[in-house]
Amino acid sequence: MAKKSYPLSKVYGLLEPGPVVMVTTVRKGRPNIMTMSWHTMMEFEPPLIGCVISGRNYTFDILLETGECVINLPTVELAEKAVACGNCSGRKRDKFKAFGLTPAPASRVAPPLIEECYANLECRVADLDMVEKYNFFVLEVLKAWIDPAVEDPKTIHHRGRGIFVADGERLKLRSQMK
Amino acid sequence: MAKKSYPLSKVYGLLEPGPVVMVTTVRKGRPNIMTMSWHTMMEFEPPLIGCVISGRNYTFDILLETGECVINLPTVELAEKAVACGNCSGRKRDKFKAFGLTPAPASRVAPPLIEECYANLECRVADLDMVEKYNFFVLEVLKAWIDPAVEDPKTIHHRGRGIFVADGERLKLRSQMK
Numbered sequence: 019m020a021k022k023s024y025p026l027s028k029v030y031g032l033l034e035p036g037p038v039v040m041v042t043t044v045r046k047g048r049p050n051i052m053t054m055s056w057h058t059m060m061e062f063e064p065p066l067i068g069c070v071i072s073g074r075n076y077t078f079d080i081l082l083e084t085g086e087c088v089i090n091l092p093t094v095e096l097a098e099k100a101v102a103c104g105n106c107s108g109r110k111r112d113k114f115k116a117f118g119l120t121p122a123p124a125s126r127v128a129p130p131l132i133e134e135c136y137a138n139l140e141c142r143v144a145d146l147d148m149v150e151k152y153n154f155f156v157l158e159v160l161k162a163w164i165d166p167a168v169e170d171p172k173t174i175h176h177r178g179r180g181i182f183v184a185d186g187e188r189l190k191l192r193s194q195m196k
Numbered sequence: 197m198a199k200k201s202y203p204l205s206k207v208y209g210l211l212e213p214g215p216v217v218m219v220t221t222v223r224k225g226r227p228n229i230m231t232m233s234w235h236t237m238m239e240f241e242p243p244l245i246g247c248v249i250s251g252r253n254y255t256f257d258i259l260l261e262t263g264e265c266v267i268n269l270p271t272v273e274l275a276e277k278a279v280a281c282g283n284c285s286g287r288k289r290d291k292f293k294a295f296g297l298t299p300a301p302a303s304r305v306a307p308p309l310i311e312e313c314y315a316n317l318e319c320r321v322a323d324l325d326m327v328e329k330y331n332f333f334v335l336e337v338l339k340a341w342i343d344p345a346v347e348d349p350k351t352i353h354h355r356g357r358g359i360f361v362a363d364g365e366r367l368k369l370r371s372q373m374k
Contacts, residue, residue: 034353186350
């Protein structure tokens with residue numbers, strides 16, 4: 019599936035619904051994947067994302083060291099692989115190989131995109147001020163990609179303890195909110 | 197509908213999926229409601245929530261002044277009222293009256309719960325350090341309520357520009373993630 023460049027001004031609409039995402043990083047040529055749900059948009063453009071990454075996660079160390087990651091958005095078809103990536107650490111295994119995911123080169127950062135995800139956001143760490151107190155990173159999206167073949171992506175949302183909900187009915191309401 | 201006390205340790209599971217929420221505040225006896233999607237969990241227990249509230253919102257001023265709010269979770273049945281609350285300012289009107297919503301007394305804070313919402317989180321502002329740079333408030337949940345009659349709440353999620361998605365299929369996967 020060929021990804022298309024996606025306008026940075028529209029990125030908020032991908033993350034504002036609160037989907038489970040898969041964060042890729044790389045250190046010394048070894049890529050890693052972490053599954054994450056604690057994130058929020060913080061600014062429209064350039065898009066800023068705030069996220070909490072536990073200090074116990076391997077990704078925490080890599081992100082501090084390299085300052086780069088990709089946020090990949092899986093649809094429900096990838097739910098089992100997303101959960102599998104959350105169930106183990108990348109310290110000892112290559113999760114791309116373990117779970118049959120395909121790394122694809124990013125354009126602005128070193129970590130790979132996950133090819134199977136319908137959208138990918140290349141990010142750099144923009145602010146570390148809240149890491150010490152809350153493990154909270156502020157990321158800036160430098161480049162965004164989307165799979166134009168996926169018209170109504172069903173993302174997944176985590177209610178805790180392995181219970182997930184996939185997107186259902188779509189509603190169009192007269193909103194003045196951006 | 198009689199609400200039941202909900203364990204603080206389980207609150208993260210309500211917000212981690214990223215639903216649209218309605219934030220209530222009160223100043224000089226006048227309650228207000230703001231619709232919000234830019235929020236994330238930051239800690240399990242006591243539950244900490246991070247959220248971005250634009251400085252243009254009336255709620256921003258009230259929250260800075262009073263340090264208290266309630267985060268109310270609507271289901272899809274309330275989608276139109278949630279959007280209506282986002283389409284206007286509380287500076288000039290009482291949104292409870294305008295949209296037929298019922299204020300109910302909270303136990304630990306001054307702002308009212310929205311009776312029609314299936315869950316309510318009474319919060320105090322815990323950290324203002326990131327307000328200047330990002331309009332980002334850290335809230336601590338002091339008390340949580342849930343409607344035990346709502347078994348599988350369908351929350352709504354905002355994709356931007358009036359497009360919302362309601363919760364669909366529920367999945368149970370073998371996850372080691374909390």
